[in-house]
Amino acid sequence: MRRKRPYACGVDVAIDVIDGKWKVLILWALTTGSKRFGELKRLVPGVSEKVLTQQLRELEADELVSRRTFAEVVPRVEYTLTALGESLNEALEPLGEWGSRNQARIETLRSPLSPERVNAVDSGTPGA
Amino acid sequence: MRRKRPYACGVDVAIDVIDGKWKVLILWALTTGSKRFGELKRLVPGVSEKVLTQQLRELEADELVSRRTFAEVVPRVEYTLTALGESLNEALEPLGEWGSRNQARIETLRSPLSPERVNAVDSGTPGA
DNA sequence: CTGTATCCTACACGATACTG
DNA sequence: CAGTATCGTGTAGGATACAG
Numbered sequence: 001m002r003r004k005r006p007y008a009c010g011v012d013v014a015i016d017v018i019d020g021k022w023k024v025l026i027l028w029a030l031t032t033g034s035k036r037f038g039e040l041k042r043l044v045p046g047v048s049e050k051v052l053t054q055q056l057r058e059l060e061a062d063e064l065v066s067r068r069t070f071a072e073v074v075p076r077v078e079y080t081l082t083a084l085g086e087s088l089n090e091a092l093e094p095l096g097e098w099g100s101r102n103q104a105r106i107e108t109l110r111s112p113l114s115p116e117r118v119n120a121v122d123s124g125t126p127g128a
Numbered sequence: 129m130r131r132k133r134p135y136a137c138g139v140d141v142a143i144d145v146i147d148g149k150w151k152v153l154i155l156w157a158l159t160t161g162s163k164r165f166g167e168l169k170r171l172v173p174g175v176s177e178k179v180l181t182q183q184l185r186e187l188e189a190d191e192l193v194s195r196r197t198f199a200e201v202v203p204r205v206e207y208t209l210t211a212l213g214e215s216l217n218e219a220l221e222p223l224g225e226w227g228s229r230n231q232a233r234i235e236t237l238r239s240p241l242s243p244e245r246v247n248a249v250d251s252g253t254p255g256a
Numbered sequence: 257c258t259g260t261a262t263c264c265t266a267c268a269c270g271a272t273a274c275t276g
Numbered sequence: 277c278a279g280t281a282t283c284g285t286g287t288a289g290g291a292t293a294c295a296g
Contacts, residue, residue: 005174010227011152011220013234017227021269024139037278046133048270053279062237075276075277084230091226092139098219099138099145102212106141109190149289165258179289181259203257203296 014091017062020055022047027081027089030065034080064088142219145190148183150175155209155217158193162208192216 007013018024022044029035029043041052056079059065064085070076081089135141146152150172157163157171169180184207187193192213198204209217 007227007231008153009156010224010229010231011156013227013231014223015146015152015227017234018143024143025136028137028139041278048272049279050271050281051269054269062234069278075279077278084233088226091222094219094222095142096138098216099135099141099143101138103135103138103141105212106145106190169258176290176292177259178261178291182289197258203259205258 014088017064017088018092020058022051023055023059024092026052026055026059026079027064027085027092030079030081030085031089034068034078037077037079040079059085142216145192145216146220148186150179151183151187152220154180154183154187155192155213155220158207158209158213159217162196162206165205165207168207187213 007016018027025044026040029040035043037052037056040056041047041049044052047055056065056067060067062084063082066080066082068078068080070078135144146155153172154168157168163171165180165184168184169175169177172180175183184193184195188195190212191210194208194210196206196208198206
C-alpha cells in the first residue's frame with residue numbers, strides 16, 4: 001500500500017506506517033534495544049538485504065527508528081526505536097494480544113480441511 | 129500478503145487478517161450496525177464491486193463478518209460484525225488513537241517540502 | 257441489487273551480484 | 277559489515293462487462 005487515499009481514519013495512518021512485510025517484526029526486534037544491521041538480518045529471517053534496508057529507511061523517514069553510523073574500520077550501524085516508535089509498539093500490543101488469542105482459530109479456519117469443527121471462541125484454547 | 133510465513137507473533141496474525149486495502153474501513157463501517165452491500169459500497173468510496181466482494185468474503189471466511197441473504201424479489205444481503213470482529217475492532221482502537229494523534233506528524237514528514245526536522249540526530253557521537 | 261468473469265497494471269518483494 | 281544496483285516475479289487491486 002503506502003500512501004493511498006487521504007487517510008480515512010487513524011487506523012489507516014498507523015497501518016500505512018507499519019505497512020511492509022517485515023516492519024512489525026523489525027519494530028518488535030528493536031524493543032529489546034538497539035540492533036545492528038546484521039543482527040536485524042538474523043532476527044528477521046527471510047528478509048533480503050535490499051528489503052531490510054528499504055524498510056528501515058522508511059521506518060527512519062517516519063521517525064519510528066533512528067539510525068546511528070559509526071565511522072570505524074569495520075562499518076557499523078545501529079538502529080534504535082525512537083519515542084514515537086515505542087509509542088507505536090505500545091499501541092500495537094492489544095492487536096498482538098488479539099492475534100495471540102485467536103491465532104489458532106484463524107489458522108484452523110484457513111486450513112484446507114474441516115473448518116467446521118471450530119468451537120473455541122476467543123478462549124485461547126487451541127484445537128481440542 | 130495474506131498467508132506469508134508461519135506467523136512470527138500475534139500482531140502478524142492480526143495484520144494478516146486485516147490485510148487488504150479496504151478491510152479496516154469495512155470493519156469500521158460495520159461498527160454502527162449491519163450494512164447492505166450497496167451501503168458498504170457507498171461507505172467505502174473508491175472500492176470496486178469485485179474487490180469489495182472479495183474482501184467481504186475473506187472477512188467472512190475469517191469470521192469477522194457474517195453475511196445474511198434475503199430471498200426477496202430484490203436481492204438483499206446484509207453484513208454484520210461478529211463478536212470476533214467486534215473484539216478485533218476493539219483491539220484496533222489504540223492503533224487508531226495513535227494514528228489520529230500522529231497523523232499530522234506523519235503527513236508532514238512525508239510531504240515533499242519542509243520537514244521541520246531539518247537537523248536532527250544524525251551521526252552517532254561515540255562515547256561522549 | 258448483488259454479485260462473477262476477464263483482463264490488465266502497478267508495485268512490493270525476492271535473488272543475485274557488486275561496492276565502500 | 278552494510279549496503280546499492282538490477283532484474284525478475286507474484287499477486288493484490290482496478291476497469292469493465294455480464295448475470296441471477
